[in-house]
Every structure is written in structure tokens, then in C-alpha cells.
Amino acid sequence: MKKSLSLLVIFFLFVSFQKRELTWVAVGDSITYLNDHPDETGNRITKGYMTMVTEALPYIRYINQGHNGWTSGGIAAQIDKLGLVEADIYSIFLGTNDWWQGRPVGALADYINNTGNNTVYGSFRIIINKLRSLNPDARFILITPMQRTDFVYINGPMNNAWGSYKEKNGQQLEQLAMAIDSIGQQEGFAVLDLYHKKGMDVKHLVKFKWLKDAKTGLYRRFNYPEYIGVPFQPGTDDYPYPPEAIDITYDGLHPSDKGYKMISKALVKIMKKF
Numbered sequence: 001m002k003k004s005l006s007l008l009v010i011f012f013l014f015v016s017f018q019k020r021e022l023t024w025v026a027v028g029d030s031i032t033y034l035n036d037h038p039d040e041t042g043n044r045i046t047k048g049y050m051t052m053v054t055e056a057l058p059y060i061r062y063i064n065q066g067h068n069g070w071t072s073g074g075i076a077a078q079i080d081k082l083g084l085v086e087a088d089i090y091s092i093f094l095g096t097n098d099w100w101q102g103r104p105v106g107a108l109a110d111y112i113n114n115t116g117n118n119t120v121y122g123s124f125r126i127i128i129n130k131l132r133s134l135n136p137d138a139r140f141i142l143i144t145p146m147q148r149t150d151f152v153y154i155n156g157p158m159n160n161a162w163g164s165y166k167e168k169n170g171q172q173l174e175q176l177a178m179a180i181d182s183i184g185q186q187e188g189f190a191v192l193d194l195y196h197k198k199g200m201d202v203k204h205l206v207k208f209k210w211l212k213d214a215k216t217g218l219y220r221r222f223n224y225p226e227y228i229g230v231p232f233q234p235g236t237d238d239y240p241y242p243p244e245a246i247d248i249t250y251d252g253l254h255p256s257d258k259g260y261k262m263i264s265k266a267l268v269k270i271m272k273k274f
Contacts, residue, residue, distance in 0.1 A: 019059040022274065025084060026050050027075065027127065028093035028143075031254060032066025042154045044243070044250040045257050052264035057271055063087065071098040072123035079130045086138075089274060090131045091267070093143035095120065095176040096253070100161055102169030105179050108186065120176060124183055139274050140189040141267070144177035147195055149205045149224065150232075151253035152241065157234035163252065165202055165228065190270045192263075200262060205249045209240045221245075 026032050034041055035048025050062040065082060067075065072094040075082070098105075098120050106119025114129070115122050131138065149163035164173035177195035184191035194200055208221035211230045219238060222230055232240055241251055248259040255263060 019057075022060045022088040023063065023086075024050075024054075024060050024089040024091065024271075025063045025065055025087040025131075026091045026093065027084075027131075028066040028091075029070050029097050030066065030068045031096075031146075032064060032093055033068045034254060035066065036064050040155065041250060041254065044154070044246065045255070045260065047257070047260065049255070049260045049263040049267065052260060053267050053271065056264070056268045060089070060271065069097060070094075071101055071103055072120055072127065073098065073103055073117055076117045076123040076126035079126060084130065084134060086134045087131075088135070089139050089141065089271065090135075091141040091143060092124070092127060094124075095145040095180060096148060096173065098123075099145065099164070099168055099171060099173045099176050102171070105171060105175050108179075108182050111183055111186065120179055121183070124180070128183075128187070140184075140187065141192060141270055142180050142184045142189050143192045143263075143267075144180045144195045145173055146197075146200055146248075146255070146259075147173065147202045147205065149202050149249070149252045150209065150227070150240075152232070152234070152239065152251060154239065154241075154251050157232075157237075157239060160232070160234060161253075163202060163205075163228075165225065192266050192270065194263065194266075197262070197266070200248055200259070204247055206241055206245045206252055207247045208245050210238060210242055210245060211240055212237065 035050045038045050054060050054062050104119050106121040110119045110121035111125045114125050117123050117126055147164050151161045153159035174195060181191050181193055203224045208223050209227040210219055211222050211232060213220050246256045250256040
């Protein structure tokens with residue numbers, strides 16, 4: 001009888017300490033999308049941040065709502081067509097494409113007053129309103145854009161862009177990161193500030209850039225900031241980020257396994273509290 005009672009107590013203790021299953025919808029751009037499409041990275045990654053988080057916290061099930069190349073404005077415009085579902089946790093990881101496409105950041109008043117999809121602040125209000133309508137009690141995590149250096153698409157080098165070391169359309173990428181942080185502060189949401197995260201600054205994104213030296217005509221390694229302004233001809237030049245150049249990113253923009261690990265480690269720390 002005592003043995004049966006002891007087993008029953010152990011069983012109830014086990015059940016009481018088990019975490020209930022949580023559903024996590026991750027809204028984002030290509031950095032989120034690529035979690036389930038490593039083949040589109042030239043197999044330079046093995047897994048993304050969502051897979052890494054759910055391996056560490058197996059009671060969480062993720063749904064990938066990453067959309068390749070989309071801005072917060074694009075997400076907001078299509079918000080009712082994305083098939084978003086009720087979830088316990090929503091993360092929003094957007095902004096880098098808004099910056100590159102020159103969308104105005106706007107002001108916190110655009111978010112507070114729900115002024116529409118004309119600014120990044122306004123777009124975030126539309127997205128968050130939709131997610132709240134699905135589950136008013138959900139927990140939110142806002143993730144700021146990472147810093148970025150010169151991006152060159154591995155599957156088509158004609159698709160390239162300069163890094164966040166200079167402005168685009170009169171705006172710094174940091175302005176978007178600060179805007180997203182201010183929304184988090186306004187709402188009391190958890191914020192993962194990757195833009196200012198130690199070890200993820202622009203000089204750590206790639207180990208070097210493989211470019212032609214104008215003086216010798218020969219390829220060599222250029223470190224940051226030495227490579228800024230060094231010409232790259234996408235139609236004829238070698239791809240500037242060979243595997244040895246991979247560090248936090250594999251192409252100047254998208255995280256490598258190392259970068260995804262840093263993101264997932266920070267997210268696990270936040271999600272453990274949910």
C-alpha cells in the first residue's frame with residue numbers, strides 16, 4: 001500500500017512539473033523563412049533559430065510565418081491572408097527589409113494612434129492588432145533587426161545591398177531597431193535587441209570579403225571596414241563570401257548556424273519565463 005502511494009505521489013509530482021505545450025507563431029522575413037529552407041542557403045546552414053529553440057524547449061511547437069523579402073508593410077497589407085492562427089506566443093522579427101526599401105520609420109504616435117500602413121510604426125500596430133485578436137492573452141516577443149554588412153545573395157549575386165554602416169534613404173537601420181524597442185516598451189512586451197547585441201556588430205558578421213585588389217588585379221581578403229567601397233562586379237567576380245568567410249552570417253545578412261545559435265540562446269532565456 002505504501003509503495004503504491006509513493007508511486008502515486010511521484011506520478012502527480014511528475015505531472016505537476018511538466019510544462020504544458022505552447023504554440024509559437026514566428027512572424028518574420030527571410031531570416032525566419034530560411035529555418036525550414038536550408039537548401040536555399042546553399043546548405044550553408046543546418047537549422048534556424050526556431051528549430052534550435054524548440055530543441056531546447058521541446059514543449060514549444062513553432063509555426064513558421066517567415067516571408068522571404070517581405071517588409072512589415074507587406075505583412076500588414078496581407079495580414080488577413082496569411083493564415084495566422086491562435087497561439088500562446090507570437091514573435092515578430094522584421095525591419096531589415098523596411099530599411100533597405102526606404103520605408104519611413106515614422107513616430108511612436110503612428111503606433112499609438114493606429115494611423116495606418118504608411119510607416120513602420122503603423123505597420124507594427126496592424127500586425128499586433130491582428131495577433132491580439134487571435135489571442136488577447138498571448139505573450140509577445142519583438143526582435144529587432146541585426147546589423148548587416150554588404151549582402152550578396154548566394155543564389156544570384158545581382159541581388160546585393162550595402163550594409164548598415166551607412167544610411168539608406170536618409171535612415172539608419174538603428175532607427176528601426178530603436179522604434180521596435182520603443183513599441184515593446186510601450187506595450188510591456190519582451191524585446192530581443194539583436195542590433196545592439198554584443199558580438200553581433202558589423203565587424204563580426206563575416207570574417208572577410210573576397211575581392212579584387214585594384215592595385216594588383218588579384219583577389220585577396222579584405223576585412224571590415226577595408227572592403228567598404230571596393231568594387232564588386234556580380235556578373236564576373238567570384239562570390240565574395242567563400243565558406244571560410246562565414247562568421248555570424250554566411251552572406252553578410254542572413255545568420256549562419258553560429259548566428260542562429262546566438263539568437264536562439266537569447267530567445268530560450270526569454271521563453272523559459274513564459
